[in-house]
Amino acid sequence: MADYIEPIEKLIREFCKLPGVGAKTAQRYALTVLSMTEQEAAEFAAALTDAKQKVHICSVCGNYTDRDPCRICAARDRSVICVVQEAKDVMAIERLGEYHGVYHVLGGVLSPLKGVGIEDLRMAQLFKRLTADVKEVILATDTSAEGEATATYIARFVKQYGIKVTRLAQGISIGSELQYADEVTLSRAFANRREV
Numbered sequence: 518m519a520d521y522i523e524p525i526e527k528l529i530r531e532f533c534k535l536p537g538v539g540a541k542t543a544q545r546y547a548l549t550v551l552s553m554t555e556q557e558a559a560e561f562a563a564a565l566t567d568a569k570q571k572v573h574i575c576s577v578c579g580n581y582t583d584r585d586p587c588r589i590c591a592a593r594d595r596s597v598i599c600v601v602q603e604a605k606d607v608m609a610i611e612r613l614g615e616y617h618g619v620y621h622v623l624g625g626v627l628s629p630l631k632g633v634g635i636e637d638l639r640m641a642q643l644f645k646r647l648t649a650d651v652k653e654v655i656l657a658t659d660t661s662a663e664g665e666a667t668a669t670y671i672a673r674f675v676k677q678y679g680i681k682v683t684r685l686a687q688g689i690s691i692g693s694e695l696q697y698a699d700e701v702t703l704s705r706a707f708a709n710r711r712e713v
């Protein structure tokens with residue numbers, strides 16, 4: 518990579534901190550920002566600041582929101598809870614426009630090798646939501662080994678309440694991340710979910 522003056526190098530380093538952004542992509546992003554007008558750059562910076570200040574985690578489901586509870590928790594069918602790893606997974610499912618229940622964002626998956634246990638996830642909050650009104654819990658964690666282990670753990674616990682537990686149908690390849698599944702595959706997986 519070419520040597521740039523310090524302000525550009527700093528901007529490139531900041532873009533490199535984003536997931537999936539390598540040095541060349543960060544360089545392209547930095548140069549794109551520099552080619553913006555003052556107003557465009559100010560709007561870009563304001564959007565970052567505004568999002569950071571106004572967006573927080575819903576106290577009920579753990580999804581990103583600008584109000585509490587979030588719009589989904591406030592208006593949707595609470596008898597079905599779809600459990601996902603991250604807020605980005607909620608966005609992927611919402612793009613389908615087919616699911617009308619609520620969500621629960623775990624904030625990750627069980628991973629003993631990485632030191633992530635039950636207490637590190639939003640498991641306790643999920644289990645508190647298991648009232649008599651809940652008829653089904655849909656497990657929509659990734660199909661990785663950790664995602665499957667997390668789904669199995671949750672299924673065992675939820676079944677004790679006599680609540681139906683389903684898992685998204687296969688069709689999402691093993692080891693893939695939910696957010697990268699195309700809408701058709703995700704829609705079929707959702708429609709053909711199976712009881713656990």
